[in-house]
Amino acid sequence: MVNKRKILIAGGGFGGIKAALELESDENSDITLLSDHDYFRYYPALYRAATGGRSAASSIPLAEIFDGKNVKLVIDEAQKIDKDQKLVRCHSGKGFYYDTLIIALGVVTNYYGIKGLAEYSYGIKTLEEAQRLRDHLHKLIADEGKPDLNYIIIGGGPTGVELAGALPAYLRHVMASHGLAPKKFHIDLIEAMPRLLPAMPAAYSKAVTKQLRQLGIKLYLDHKVQAENTDSLTVSGHDIKSHTVVWTAGVTNHPFFKNNDFALSPQGKVMVDANLMSESNIYVIGDNAQTPYSGLAQTALYDAVFVASNLKRLADGGLPQSYKPKQPIYVTPVGPHWAAVLWGKSQIYGFVGWLLRKAADFAGYRDYEPWWRASEHWLAANQSEETCPICAKH
Numbered sequence: 001m002v003n004k005r006k007i008l009i010a011g012g013g014f015g016g017i018k019a020a021l022e023l024e025s026d027e028n029s030d031i032t033l034l035s036d037h038d039y040f041r042y043y044p045a046l047y048r049a050a051t052g053g054r055s056a057a058s059s060i061p062l063a064e065i066f067d068g069k070n071v072k073l074v075i076d077e078a079q080k081i082d083k084d085q086k087l088v089r090c091h092s093g094k095g096f097y098y099d100t101l102i103i104a105l106g107v108v109t110n111y112y113g114i115k116g117l118a119e120y121s122y123g124i125k126t127l128e129e130a131q132r133l134r135d136h137l138h139k140l141i142a143d144e145g146k147p148d149l150n151y152i153i154i155g156g157g158p159t160g161v162e163l164a165g166a167l168p169a170y171l172r173h174v175m176a177s178h179g180l181a182p183k184k185f186h187i188d189l190i191e192a193m194p195r196l197l198p199a200m201p202a203a204y205s206k207a208v209t210k211q212l213r214q215l216g217i218k219l220y221l222d223h224k225v226q227a228e229n230t231d232s233l234t235v236s237g238h239d240i241k242s243h244t245v246v247w248t249a250g251v252t253n254h255p256f257f258k259n260n261d262f263a264l265s266p267q268g269k270v271m272v273d274a275n276l277m278s279e280s281n282i283y284v285i286g287d288n289a290q291t292p293y294s295g296l297a298q299t300a301l302y303d304a305v306f307v308a309s310n311l312k313r314l315a316d317g318g319l320p321q322s323y324k325p326k327q328p329i330y331v332t333p334v335g336p337h338w339a340a341v342l343w344g345k346s347q348i349y350g351f352v353g354w355l356l357r358k359a360a361d362f363a364g365y366r367d368y369e370p371w372w373r374a375s376e377h378w379l380a381a382n383q384s385e386e387t388c389p390i391c392a393k394h
Helices: 014-023 043-050 127-144 158-177 202-214 255-259 297-315 351-366 371-380
Strands: 005-010 029-035 039-041 059-061 072-075 078-082 087-090 095-097 100-103 107-109 150-154 186-191 217-221 225-228 232-235 238-241 244-247 251-253 277-279 282-284 330-333 339-343 346-350
Touching (some): 005 014, 014 297, 100 297, 150 158, 251 255, 339 351, 351 371
Parallel strands (some): 100 282, 150 186
16 A cells, blocks of 8 residues: 655645645645635635625635545644644644645734724725625714715725725715715825835836826825824824724735744745745745745745646656746736736736736636636626625614
8 A cells, every 4th residue: 555645735825725726636645735714715806895796706615616626625723833743733733744745824914013003994805804894884874874984095005906996986886875875085095105006117006096096096105104093094193084994005924934933034934945945845835935926826826836746746756846936917906997917018007907807817716616616706706795784684
């Protein structure tokens, strides 16, 4: 009897799931996927979940993705690792041995110690956070008969920009759904750097800025958030009144790595070699690794395929290839039927960019599911489940 190699994958996001799917056909491996959620969060659609979109577009059950696959699913949270024993211990107290460990735990929210943000701000990093924000928008209207007219989004990166672009149409929809006449509202987007999307080319940033202003978004560029309380946000020494502040500005690497003495870069990410190994038998991919373009879903997918391919080569007695970073295609939707695209040196704006985003979303779902299931989730991204979440409880 051949002893199967134990491949343990920690993390149920883009990279972890893709790695498991790439390796599951290997009959000589026992593959275990360890995730702290029983569903996959499709992050590009979470801003839609906060603005009335169907949750099916941003949440896919792991049991559905791995139906009939040679992958054991474990819903638990990795906490400690014994590298000598090759053992990962979890929150439940259970432990899992491995011959090869692939870690793709993603990132966690970072408030940078700003007073009040953790207590009073909203987020859209998880489906639960997105639904909490949506419930809040409805609750203000259902309970008081009028919306909070001042909305603040912190962070001029892709998530903040996408949410700011979607929010005006959604707020008008919420008012109409509660039988209110349209009221003037204010949406502020705050960015600490001198321009939006600071990692992107200046022309790209300029086009997105122009589109947001056309949607009525007020931009506070080169402004620092200092504190939040129940009624206002302090920005560069001035208070802005609001009961709806959404934090999209900061993330940091998963605490698992610091807690387990991994070698970290000054940016807090794990140092890896040319094979994406942090040390013997341990691979670190996606958001967690100190590589070019780390932090993007496309990079996590690329890393997963790379590591899986190398593991197959090693199993066949071959030599691993060296990692070559791949520049992703950047797509930023800003309001209805408009998106900015950076594809290599080409920049595309407007309706064509939006069509490319829709195509990219379908490809994203197709990475994990057969075409008919991918189509269902893709179509859900264009649909609303807008019965009022507050009214439904009464």
